[in-house]
Amino acid sequence: MAKVNLNVKILRYHPEHDKKPYWKTYNLDLEHDVTILDVLNAIHWNIDGTLSYRRSCRSAICGSCAVKVNGRNVLACETSVQVFKTSKLRIEPVPGFKIIKDLVVDWDDFFAKLERIKPYLILDKPAPEKEFIQSPEEFDQIQEAATCILCTACTSSCPSLWANDNYIGPAALLKAYRFIFDSRDGGADERLDIINDRNGLWRCHTIFNCMEACPKKIKITEYISRLKVKATENSI
């Protein structure tokens, strides 16, 4: 396998002794087809054990490892260094969140916003003895939205959120969509009440950053638009 020499700049920050984040450079030789996570592991394991980052599944499903590389939000585990078409990498935390240490950011606000939209099925009828009947077409309405891994790539790439951190953000709105458009759910009105305001749905200015950032290629902006239509219909 061909090796490449990588010049990797990582935004480092340790709350116990750094006033602000700073760039640290590492040079290392790795196989040409390694992932960003392989690069972080190689640095952490073999060069500098003080580097911290989140990772777990390695297979793009747990949503732990979103980072910003050369200006793009990606999942470190599934992204090959080859896609950047350069041996120079700049790796930093995803924007819009407080940094805890190095590439690890504070998710508390992200999950708190998710909880606000009542992210669970709300039944307004008794459950049947067996399963609810839901047609394949009804399932198709929510299938793609249900693939969201809550990796924060969308929310942290949203300029509306950078400008106003009261905005609930695309991930929480997508979760609202996933339930409001579930044929079994009876909680549409109460959820729309929560998101139908200037820090909810209407703070989305259809910039499409979220869709470009989504590692699962979910059509987030489209789903938010469908929520806007539904909210408008409801208020008429």
Place this chain on the structure above:
Amino acid sequence: MKIEEAKLYHKTDAVVVGAGLAGLRAALEIAKSGYQVAVVTKVYPTRSHSGAAQGGIAAALANTSEDSLELHMFDTIKGSDYLGDQDVIELFVEEAVKTIYELEHMGVPFSRTEDGRINQRAFGGHSATRACFSADITGHVLLHTLYEQCVKHRVHFYNEFQVFSLLIENGISRGVVAWDIRNGGLHTFHSKVVLLASGGYGRAFKITSNAHANTGDALGLILECGLPLEDMEFVQYHPTGLYKHGILLSEAARGEGAYIINDKGERFMQKYAPGKMELGPRDVVSRSEQTEINEGRGIGGKDYVYLDLRHIGKQRILERLPQVYELALNYLTVDAIKDPVPIQPTAHYSMGGIPTNIHTEVILDAKGTVLKGLYSAGEAACMSLHGANRLGTNSLQDAVTFGRISGIYMLKFMAENGFEKLPANPLDNAQRKISALTQGQGKERYVGIRDILQDSMTKMAGVFRTESDMLKLKAIIKELQQRFKNVTIDDKGMAYNLDLIEAFELGNLLSFSEVIVEGALARKESRGSHYRTDFPKRDDATWLRHTLAWRSDEGVKLDFSKEVVIYMDRFPPQERKY
């Protein structure tokens, strides 16, 4: 702030260690009944590795084929190579059906049949289409749904907390001590009950489908407390790990009709399991693959074979197997619509674990003596439902069903019992481990030790095992354990110290890996996932028994007196052929 100064105390009715399907389902049961429950988890709940399960969750709903509880029971028993306890399996198949409808009512988005019922697909070792699924992200949607229910019922999560010690004294569990990964500092959780639901131990191996987090921490802690582990030599190797990465490609690919082919283009399962072909159970298919590779029929003579999806067609691949498609594309740049995907066996599932009775209570010995207040469920536990080999889709069902059942029994215990006193100086043990790493005189980084362990376990304790390899491996692990005493870390800080966590995890890996190897060395037969080339036959007369193992610095003590529960009139052991 010094590490010693960060000490916090929490009193809560129940502590659940781990936030995968078993832990979340248990916590939900407790929270719904109004008791306090603290979920202590090293990763955020939605990051748990249950979410990586892809293909389905088993239950005999009979939505898309004839099926029955009896048949699910028989398939599971046969799949287990008769080591599974049949009373447990009987309870499991009955409860499985209830579990699915309950999950559906909670909002799990299942793929649907044309008439709107839960869709079910074929899976290895099952003789009916029994796997309820959501495309190929079944574990993901189950995990998120249970997390959402826990949000609804206000379960209290301690996210990114690593348990460092169990508080057990005089045969009674009293809580746990955990390290706050984000901020640093030890917290004492004082509780009436503790559930260990921290998942499997695949990270003892280099080639594994498991997450970085799957280091079997609770198993290391159990051994440290002088308690036994059960059936640890039974490690499942999944036949379709992505070549070199080990990442899982769902068995759903074969459920949807994918072939496995060798260098000659042959569907070689014809030779090994003509009745089931690629849908043989995982141990059989992995062994067949490894045999083809060892005999020079891997692709280009190398150590992999092909998973061929091409005939399934673009539309069905993208609809039913989108994750499989993306993984092959992103990790190997293989377009599975046009080209076959390189695969190899990968360490996947831990049949062994913390011994429990059918009520999920942790037991101390072959007689089944209960350790009061300590419970275990999911992959961390060994009840034993899966015996020597688990069938695909039975694990998600195991985790949710026995997570629920553990909740029920913990509630009963909490209603009948008060808080026990904490041991004197509860933080000492955890503090000692942390200080050894942050302030000790060690010189060697943990990374090299871990690399040797994982590489050796994959090479020598894999699909095929021999006595000489086990003896070599035992010596290697002994030496690594000595080296670990002199280990150090670069990061000495409090905040998000990944170095500290990884070094602590390695101590656990080294501890239970010795138990895996000693069990594999002692068990002179081949059963399910444990295959000894020097003893290729199953030997029921001697070895139709569970393994219990205790570990100390002197070595591992084994006990084979725990008998398998078998209904001789209904499911007597037979030769296992597919």
